[in-house]
Amino acid sequence: MNLTQIVMIPGLLCTDDLYRDQIASIPSDGVLVADTTSDPTITAMAERLVEVAPDRFFLCGLSMGGYVALEVLRIAPERVTALVLMATSAKADTAEQTAMRRRLVKLAHEKGIAAVAEILSDQLLGPSGRTDRRLRQRIAAMAEAIGADVFWRQQEAIIGRRDQTSLVPHIRVPTTLLAGTEDQIISPDRSREMAAVMPAGTLDLLDGVGHMVTMEAPDAASAVIRRHLQRDASVASDQLVAGPKL
Structure with a gap:
């Protein structure tokens, strides 16, 4: 298999440990884990990624990482060879979601981030993961x-993000939508909706899995990414053999 350079974007409150098992098991020319901790907006996170990423790359994003990935597709679509969107949505926040985010931020400053992590773990994981x-x-x-x-x-970056639903039908790179059927944070229906309107989108649902698909079902998530990488490499090889279309 031809190897590909991969950019992986962490979600909210996540480090590169979110992708630990995938980084260890998926062959590539190199993995860049994007910085989602230094910027105040989703757009700025995407711009930082584009600035440091290879000229062409395979892009993965989970949850907030998916919001950043969609923004990358908006500002630099020619840089992305293929896309995996995991447990994410193209829709903007609802008023209810925004209020919940701000309650969690308040709790983090009053009780500590560990208190937030404890509460979120029950929502982030499926029945067995909890x-x-x-x-x-x-x-x-x-x-x-x-x-x-x-x-x-x-959280403020997420609250202020743009709605990307109008972008999704114009994403033409091969895309896999991956979600857990027991996701309480972002309904798998959001992945179904995106896959239904993407010209090159496919949907994979993991039964019994919650929001943290790469951690809760690492082997299954890695297999989905590996399969998509093989598809991406195969398309690239065919293009090299066929030459440019005039």
Whole structure:
């Protein structure tokens, strides 16, 4: 298989540990984990990614990382060879979601980020994942590494993001939408909606899995990404053989 350079974008309160198993198991020419901790907007995160990424790259984003990935497709579509969107949505926040985000930020500053991680773990994971002590510890450790101040900045970036539903039908690179059927944070219906209007979109649903698909079902998530990488490499090889179309 021809190897591809990959950019992976973490979600809210997540570090590169979100993709630990995928980075370890998926062959590539290199993996860049995007910085989602330094900027106040989703657009600025996407611009930072584009500035440091290879000229052409395979793009993966989970949850907030998916919001950033969609923004990358808006500002630099020619740079992306293929796309995996995991447990994410193209829609802007509702008023209810915004209010919940701000309550969690308030809790983080009053009670500490560990309190937020504990609450979120019950919502982030599927039925079996919620009882996995090591998985909950990894989620808590990522939250501690991010901290309350960056958590606030990320939440404000999410609240202020643009609605990308009009962009989705114009994404023509091969795209896999991956979601867990038990996702309580972002309904898998959002992935179904995007896949239905994408010219080159396919949908994979993981039964019994929650929001953190790469951590809760690492082998299945890695298999989906690996299959998509093989498809991307095959398309690239065909284009090289056929030459440019005039």
